[in-house]
Amino acid sequence: MITFTGVTKRYPDGTVAVHDLDLEIAAGRITVLVGPSGCGKTTTLRMVNRMIDPTSGTITVDGRDIREVDPPRLRRGIGYVIQQAGLFPHRTIIDNIATVPYLLHQDKKQARTRALELMERVGLDTALAKRYPAQLSGGQQQRVGVARALAADPPVMLMDEPFSAVDPIVRGQLQDEFLRLQSELEKTIVFVTHDIDEAVKLGHRIAVFQVGGVLAQYATPDELLANPANDFVRDFLGGDRGIRRLRFVQELDAEAAAERRAAVPEPAEPPPGGEAAAAGER
Amino acid sequence: MNAILDAIRWFFHGEQWHGTDGIPHRLSEHLWYSGLAFAITVAIALPLGLLLGHVRRGRAASFFGFSVIASANGARALPTLGLLILAVLVTSSSLVPTLIPLIVLAIPPVLVNAYTGVQQVEPGLRDAAEGMGMTGTQVLWRVEAPVALPLVLLGLRTAAIQIVSTATIAAYVGLGGLGRFIVDGLKRQEYSSTAGGAILVILLAFLIQFVFALLRRVAVSPGLRRTS
Amino acid sequence: MSAALSPVAAGDNGEPLIRWDWIGHNSDIITQALNDHLVLSIVPVVLGLVISLPIGLLCARYRWLYAPVVGLTSVLYAIPAIALFVVLVAFTGLTRTTVMIPLTLYTLSVLVPAVVDGMDSVPEHVRQAATAMGFGTLRRLVQVELPIAVPVVMAGLRVATVSNISLVSVGALIGVGGLGQLFTDGFNRDFTTPIIVGIALIIALAIAADVVLLVVQRLLTPWARAGSSRRAARRAVRAEPAMPEEAAL
Numbered sequence: 001m002i003t004f005t006g007v008t009k010r011y012p013d014g015t016v017a018v019h020d021l022d023l024e025i026a027a028g029r030i031t032v033l034v035g036p037s038g039c040g041k042t043t044t045l046r047m048v049n050r051m052i053d054p055t056s057g058t059i060t061v062d063g064r065d066i067r068e069v070d071p072p073r074l075r076r077g078i079g080y081v082i083q084q085a086g087l088f089p090h091r092t093i094i095d096n097i098a099t100v101p102y103l104l105h106q107d108k109k110q111a112r113t114r115a116l117e118l119m120e121r122v123g124l125d126t127a128l129a130k131r132y133p134a135q136l137s138g139g140q141q142q143r144v145g146v147a148r149a150l151a152a153d154p155p156v157m158l159m160d161e162p163f164s165a166v167d168p169i170v171r172g173q174l175q176d177e178f179l180r181l182q183s184e185l186e187k188t189i190v191f192v193t194h195d196i197d198e199a200v201k202l203g204h205r206i207a208v209f210q211v212g213g214v215l216a217q218y219a220t221p222d223e224l225l226a227n228p229a230n231d232f233v234r235d236f237l238g239g240d241r242g243i244r245r246l247r248f249v250q251e252l253d254a255e256a257a258a259e260r261r262a263a264v265p266e267p268a269e270p271p272p273g274g275e276a277a278a279a280g281e282r
Numbered sequence: 283m284n285a286i287l288d289a290i291r292w293f294f295h296g297e298q299w300h301g302t303d304g305i306p307h308r309l310s311e312h313l314w315y316s317g318l319a320f321a322i323t324v325a326i327a328l329p330l331g332l333l334l335g336h337v338r339r340g341r342a343a344s345f346f347g348f349s350v351i352a353s354a355n356g357a358r359a360l361p362t363l364g365l366l367i368l369a370v371l372v373t374s375s376s377l378v379p380t381l382i383p384l385i386v387l388a389i390p391p392v393l394v395n396a397y398t399g400v401q402q403v404e405p406g407l408r409d410a411a412e413g414m415g416m417t418g419t420q421v422l423w424r425v426e427a428p429v430a431l432p433l434v435l436l437g438l439r440t441a442a443i444q445i446v447s448t449a450t451i452a453a454y455v456g457l458g459g460l461g462r463f464i465v466d467g468l469k470r471q472e473y474s475s476t477a478g479g480a481i482l483v484i485l486l487a488f489l490i491q492f493v494f495a496l497l498r499r500v501a502v503s504p505g506l507r508r509t510s
Numbered sequence: 511m512s513a514a515l516s517p518v519a520a521g522d523n524g525e526p527l528i529r530w531d532w533i534g535h536n537s538d539i540i541t542q543a544l545n546d547h548l549v550l551s552i553v554p555v556v557l558g559l560v561i562s563l564p565i566g567l568l569c570a571r572y573r574w575l576y577a578p579v580v581g582l583t584s585v586l587y588a589i590p591a592i593a594l595f596v597v598l599v600a601f602t603g604l605t606r607t608t609v610m611i612p613l614t615l616y617t618l619s620v621l622v623p624a625v626v627d628g629m630d631s632v633p634e635h636v637r638q639a640a641t642a643m644g645f646g647t648l649r650r651l652v653q654v655e656l657p658i659a660v661p662v663v664m665a666g667l668r669v670a671t672v673s674n675i676s677l678v679s680v681g682a683l684i685g686v687g688g689l690g691q692l693f694t695d696g697f698n699r700d701f702t703t704p705i706i707v708g709i710a711l712i713i714a715l716a717i718a719a720d721v722v723l724l725v726v727q728r729l730l731t732p733w734a735r736a737g738s739s740r741r742a743a744r745r746a747v748r749a750e751p752a753m754p755e756e757a758a759l
Contacts, residue, residue: 071415075415080414082413084406086411088424088429099414133505148414361690363679364709364712365709368706371696372527476596477600480592483592
């Protein structure tokens with residue numbers, strides 16, 4: 001669980017990116033931070049792994065104040081996926097995926113074997129392992145980005161608009177596979193997007209931010225669509241018409257998900273041992 | 283054309299191949315001065331350039347960056363021959379005052395290319411590297427430096443060429459090396475020696491080009507070559 | 511070179527580094543050297559520009575040409591000026607031509623990539639918009655693409671000009687060096703004044719030429735904002751000839 005208590009981020013020039021934020025992010029679930037640009041959603045995300053330090057307030061991960069942890073150590077235990085993937089152009093796909101295990105001085109051979117498993121898991125052909133990022137399509141690069149974040153099996157993943165740089169069809173596929181993956185892995189995921197459709201589709205809970213870094217509403221997608229907290233949220237959802245459309249899309253997604261479950265019975269996979277160990281260490 | 287043939291014949295005189303005025307000795311002198319100047323240049327400019335590019339944040343860093351680039355552009359205007367002669371006239375002539383202009387002129391390309399190379403690394407890459415838990419040093423060595431390598435090599439090559447060329451001119455103020463054949467030949471009006479020296483210098487320049495092309499092939503990740 | 515090796519240097523015998531009266535007495539020699547210097551450095555830049563424009567445009571258009579052309583120019587760039595001067599003496603004698611040919615070649619090695627980079631700096635959508643509005647190839651080139659390429663080409667031109675101004679002085683070793691003659695003259699007489707005057711004038715000339723070119727660029731690109739000058743400066747630094755993968759292999 002990630003907890004924000006009275007967190008404010010004010011920049012030296014006086015801009016308030018996040019204003020007095022209280023937020024609890026549930027373990028093992030996808031929490032989506034959504035809002036227009038400049039609303040502080042990315043700042044909020046980046047405060048979790050101390051890429052940005054808050055001006056005031058406290059953030060804890062599983063009860064531990066993150067200020068007590070050295071940033072590089074903290075970050076190695078938190079998966080991080082960004083827009084455009086941020087893959088290292090000079091490293092092969094397999095070495096990109098194994099970045100964090102290498103940083104943690106894990107056995108190279110083991111790290112590579114695990115990287116190959118992860119490639120399959122995120123739907124990448126392992127024949128691509130020795131290629132370089134520039135030789136992959138945008139969608140493939142994003143999959144590598146997700147695999148790379150998963151490599152050290154962190155209990156928490158931060159994802160900053162990971163699917164927004166690809167075309168709508170590929171985005172849809174990536175979202176579906178991401179949901180499937182998450183149902184197996186049950187990571188604590190903080191997901192930033194500006195796309196309300198994506199938020200409704202992926203989020204267990206959605207935090208809607210408004211400009212000035214104010215949390216406008218924090219609710220499940222159903223609650224959000226049923227009772228928008230204020231006019232800002234209603235407008236952001238696209239008004240009554242937008243809300244009807246989102247409900248409709250939501251139902252379609254639910255049906256599609258049910259069909260997938262019926263067609264392919266999910267194997268009840270035990271959580272990988274590494275995850276428990278990593279969680280225990282934190 | 284005959285003059286060039288004379289120069290080629292000059293290579294086959296037995297006397298060119300031994301003694302202090304022989305090709306092997308002059309070549310080794312040239313390589314020694316150039317190698318020394320290059321090593322000192324790299325030792326000063328490369329770490330500084332990488333570091334300045336890595337820091338990049340804050341007003342001081344951007345001021346440094348700006349001055350680095352401005353000074354490099356300015357250094358291009360410095361006339362090599364004038365600096366060499368001045369250095370030798372105002373000091374008692376020895377190896378050191380001759381080496382200083384060599385180094386001063388070679389530092390800017392290394393410094394600027396290392397600085398620009400690192401500084402221009404895509405912000406997303408740094409963000410990802412830091413976000414995955416790399417320390418500052420790890421970001422520099424594992425991400426920024428390898429990505430900047432093509433530009434860094436370009437700077438090193440420019441510096442190497444600059445040094446070999448300046449070392450040739452330095453023969454005019456008394457330095458040994460291949461330039462001796464050119465300068466002494468001009469003075470004695472022996473064109474075959476002058477042209478022979480010039481051909482040797484040209485071959486050396488080609489060799490440097492070749493070495494750097496090879497280095498690029500070996501050291502730069504194929505992932506970077508394909509995109510650039 | 512025993513003079514060079516002897517410890518008798520200007521500073522040692524109480525002689526000042528610079529004797530101002532020498533400058534006054536020799537102003538005609540200095541002016542002549544300055545004129546020579548200007549001709550020797552500017553003519554190659556102009557020639558280089560005239561030659562590299564078509565070559566660069568061809569390379570931008572037929573991409574396969576670019577690698578071999580840049581390979582060739584960057585190999586030429588690597589050859590020390592003094593070596594080229596000396597080899598050319600066999601063909602063109604101790605003349606200005608001997609100095610200007612290598613400088614023209616160096617200019618090419620900077621400007622050809624600059625022209626190609628400049629054409630690459632034209633956004634594809636601008637090119638397509640021009641075509642869609644009915645511009646023919648030539649009209650599009652002259653009215654749309656070349657103006658947009660100006661900052662990058664000018665950056666290359668500034669690098670080439672400044673380098674040439676300093677390189678001309680090497681020509682003094684074969685007796686054609688503009689202000690460089692002051693260096694050899696000073697060296698032969700163990701006299702620092704002409705050397706310092708030469709260095710100062712060369713630097714001043716380089717700065718003046720750079721400023722002139724900057725002003726020309728401003729006039730040619732009135733739409734460019736203040737912010738673009740720094741970008742152009744950055745590109746100027748990178749305007750050294752690119753290292754082609756296949757060069758010399």
